[in-house]
Amino acid sequence: MVQSSLPVMLIGVPLAAAGVVFTLGRWTRLCREGAAVGGALLTLYLAVLAVGQVLSGASLNCCQMALNLDGLSALLVVLVTLVTAIVIFYSLHYMYHQLRKGLTTEARLVTYYGLLMVFLAAMMWVCTTNSLIWMYVALEATTLATALLVCFFWTRASLEAAYKYDMLVVAGVCFALFGTVLLYSAAAQYAPGRPALLLTELGQIIPKIPPSVSLLAVAFFVVGFGTKAGLVPFHAWLPDAHAEAPAPISALLSGLVIKVGAYALARTITIFAPHYNAVIVFVAIMASASMLIGIFMAWAQDDLKRLLAFHSVSQIGYVIEGLGFGTYLGIYGGLFHLVNHTLFKSLLFLSVGAVMYATGGLRRISQLKGLGKRMPITAACFFIGAIAMGGLPPLNGFWSKLTLFMAGSELHLWWAVVIAVLVSILTLGCMVHAGYKIFWGHPTTALVTNPGLKEVPVAIWLSMAVLAILCIVIGVYPQIIHPLLHRGTECILAVYRAGAIP
Amino acid sequence: MYPSPILTLTLGVLITGVAAAELRNLAASTWAYLVHSLFLAGTFAAFAIVTDSPQLYWWVLAAVLTKVIFIPLLLRWYIIRHPATELRPTLGLRLSLVILSLLLIVFFKLVHTHMNFIAPTEAASLEPARSNLAVAFTVFAMGLYVLVTRRDAVKNVIGLCLLENGAHLSLVVLAPTLPGTLFIGLVTNVTLFVWVLIYVTSGIYQLLGSPDTFRLSELRR
Numbered sequence: 001m002v003q004s005s006l007p008v009m010l011i012g013v014p015l016a017a018a019g020v021v022f023t024l025g026r027w028t029r030l031c032r033e034g035a036a037v038g039g040a041l042l043t044l045y046l047a048v049l050a051v052g053q054v055l056s057g058a059s060l061n062c063c064q065m066a067l068n069l070d071g072l073s074a075l076l077v078v079l080v081t082l083v084t085a086i087v088i089f090y091s092l093h094y095m096y097h098q099l100r101k102g103l104t105t106e107a108r109l110v111t112y113y114g115l116l117m118v119f120l121a122a123m124m125w126v127c128t129t130n131s132l133i134w135m136y137v138a139l140e141a142t143t144l145a146t147a148l149l150v151c152f153f154w155t156r157a158s159l160e161a162a163y164k165y166d167m168l169v170v171a172g173v174c175f176a177l178f179g180t181v182l183l184y185s186a187a188a189q190y191a192p193g194r195p196a197l198l199l200t201e202l203g204q205i206i207p208k209i210p211p212s213v214s215l216l217a218v219a220f221f222v223v224g225f226g227t228k229a230g231l232v233p234f235h236a237w238l239p240d241a242h243a244e245a246p247a248p249i250s251a252l253l254s255g256l257v258i259k260v261g262a263y264a265l266a267r268t269i270t271i272f273a274p275h276y277n278a279v280i281v282f283v284a285i286m287a288s289a290s291m292l293i294g295i296f297m298a299w300a301q302d303d304l305k306r307l308l309a310f311h312s313v314s315q316i317g318y319v320i321e322g323l324g325f326g327t328y329l330g331i332y333g334g335l336f337h338l339v340n341h342t343l344f345k346s347l348l349f350l351s352v353g354a355v356m357y358a359t360g361g362l363r364r365i366s367q368l369k370g371l372g373k374r375m376p377i378t379a380a381c382f383f384i385g386a387i388a389m390g391g392l393p394p395l396n397g398f399w400s401k402l403t404l405f406m407a408g409s410e411l412h413l414w415w416a417v418v419i420a421v422l423v424s425i426l427t428l429g430c431m432v433h434a435g436y437k438i439f440w441g442h443p444t445t446a447l448v449t450n451p452g453l454k455e456v457p458v459a460i461w462l463s464m465a466v467l468a469i470l471c472i473v474i475g476v477y478p479q480i481i482h483p484l485l486h487r488g489t490e491c492i493l494a495v496y497r498a499g500a501i502p
Numbered sequence: 503m504y505p506s507p508i509l510t511l512t513l514g515v516l517i518t519g520v521a522a523a524e525l526r527n528l529a530a531s532t533w534a535y536l537v538h539s540l541f542l543a544g545t546f547a548a549f550a551i552v553t554d555s556p557q558l559y560w561w562v563l564a565a566v567l568t569k570v571i572f573i574p575l576l577l578r579w580y581i582i583r584h585p586a587t588e589l590r591p592t593l594g595l596r597l598s599l600v601i602l603s604l605l606l607i608v609f610f611k612l613v614h615t616h617m618n619f620i621a622p623t624e625a626a627s628l629e630p631a632r633s634n635l636a637v638a639f640t641v642f643a644m645g646l647y648v649l650v651t652r653r654d655a656v657k658n659v660i661g662l663c664l665l666e667n668g669a670h671l672s673l674v675v676l677a678p679t680l681p682g683t684l685f686i687g688l689v690t691n692v693t694l695f696v697w698v699l700i701y702v703t704s705g706i707y708q709l710l711g712s713p714d715t716f717r718l719s720e721l722r723r
Binding site: 131133134136137140141143144147148151154156157159160162163164166167170171174177178181182184185186188189210212213216 | 619620621622623625626642645646649655658662665666669672673675676677679680684687688691694695698699701702703705706709710715718719721722
């Protein structure tokens with residue numbers, strides 16, 4: 001363990017950037033977009049520094065272990081900062097275009113970039129806090145930061161989405177508070193004098209807690225954090241919020257926000273799972289239901305963003321299932337799919353945003369046809385994301401799904417493996433079908449006569465290209481991410497085994 | 503013999519919670535919620551005195567500022583600009599009162615009897631903490647009941663606040679050593695959520711002409 005100010009700086013830098021955006025953002029674009037870009041890049045730089053130190057074997061902590069950056073935190077921190085930076089770059093042109101179209105104002109853009117920075121700070125807080133209860137508070141802060149971004153355009157549908165998002169997520173996550181409090185109460189006698197339940201001490205405490213409390217806490221965590229993760233049947237908020245938010249925010253919601261729920265589950269139920277076989281089966285059932293319902297609902301969608309949203313419900317099932325297995329392979333696969341899903345789902349949402357940008361807001365599959373010739377880069381990015389999500393080699397989704405199938409086989413949960421394979425095939429079919437309808441063939445008359453129908457500006461497709469390249473690189477050379485995934489997995493297992501930080 | 507002030511305050515939390523849930527006039531319901539929150543803050547203060555826990559005074563201060571002042575003010579801000587009568591809920595008043603009373607009695611009895619299953623600690627098994635914790639879970643269930651049965655968006659916000667208050671009430675028994683800053687973080691989040699929800703509900707009212715959550719899907723057409 002190394003004392004370091006990096007965890008504090010990871011939270012402080014985006015918060016300071018948010019302060020600059022909110023106070024000075026009205027006057028110049030430099031203070032608005034500039035501060036957001038600068039804040040995101042500086043946070044990304046700090047995250048890379050932190051990853052370097054963590055990979056060398058250190059665990060960075062400060063404030064008397066209140067903040068702790070271990071392998072799992074480092075994985076999330078670098079992923080969150082990278083995707084947020086990419087989304088902010090994408091937003092620069094995309095949101096300016098919305099401004100020129102009169103869909104927003106300069107003042108509202110201040111709110112947009114300011115809230116993005118607050119969101120980044122809240123995400124950093126979730127990933128670095130070492131206290132279970134503070135993690136709950138930080139998790140709620142991420143919902144708060146994104147709540148107003150969902151209804152940013154203040155359209156009818158976006159208001160409905162924002163109301164449902166707020167109401168359902170807050171009510172659902174409240175269950176996690178009960179779970180946390182029950183655990184805290186039961187653990188207090190084994191960790192006297194501790195101001196708050198530390199995540200790094202859970203492993204030592206859980207075996208001493210009565211099974212009734214443990215199982216009740218697990219149930220509350222699954223409901224609470226499962227709501228945030230969009231797990232069936234707590235997913236009602238997800239399709240609307242993801243579909244109605246501006247495209248860059250949809251990418252963040254699907255790519256990062258639901259992962260916070262998965263991260264919280266990784267920090268909690270994964271520690272319980274090896275002690276209780278029932279937890280493994282319970283989580284596998286929930287995850288399989290999420291996969292199946294998500295994919296069936298996705299097939300029924302005509303709205304591209306809703307289709308992707310339901311795929312998120314389905315794909316988060318893979319992540320949760322792997323984490324719930326509680327074995328090295330399961331946790332490794334779950335974390336690997338968490339990373340991959342963040343990359344390809346952000347890519348897909350940004351690609352759909354590009355389609356909407358070029359077609360004047362069209363997002364129904366039935367309205368779109370033959371866009372591939374006019375938008376070759378967007379088409380390529382969409383197909384890379386689609387095939388990665390379908391789990392075909394040589395893209396990143398293949399490896400994480402293969403790892404999860406192996407993890408399920410290792411535990412002889414054959415029914416779960418069969419469902420996972422079946423859903424993967426259906427996912428591939430659904431995405432290729434959607435991509436074929438949008439990008440193949442000849443454009444409809446309405447699209448041909450649209451003068452704006454051309455490839456999106458480089459400022460937009462560059463962000464998509466970076467994500468697409470990452471999907472390919474991790475697919476072709478998965479070893480590149482192995483050290484971080486291994487450290488993350490070992491962190492969870494170490495907490496379970498001895499309560500010690502590796 | 504039970505230390506009666508804490509039990510009296512806890513009973514106050516429960517009764518005013520029922521009033522906040524069942525009163526059809528939103529202004530009256532907001533007042534009931536304010537008194538409910540006052541009882542909640544009073545319970546924290548009573549625990550602070552009885553258990554000699556000075557950090558609980560921070561909880562009292564945070565609860566008064568957010569739950570007694572800010573949240574009712576936010577609700578009031580909405581109510582004076584919009585119709586003050588709650589939209590007719592799915593259940594009539596009498597039926598709703600009967601169902602809610604039954605739900606509360608069953609839930610209280612269940613939690614109170616099986617406290618060792620939920621919180622097998624000495625602190626939770628002794629009165630008045632035992633009854634207080636049972637009331638906390640009951641208020642939580644009451645919040646869920648309001649969320650499920652009410653169609654008025656503002657009443658749902660009150661339901662959400664009751665839900666949170668139930669969780670926060672449980673903290674005083676199960677986690678009284680939590681630092682004041684953490685409790686301030688918890689209640690600040692709730693206040694900000696209420697602000698966002700009231701803001702969004704105002705927008706929904708402007709566009710839909712009603713805060714009816716059962717008609718929200720019309721906004722998609």
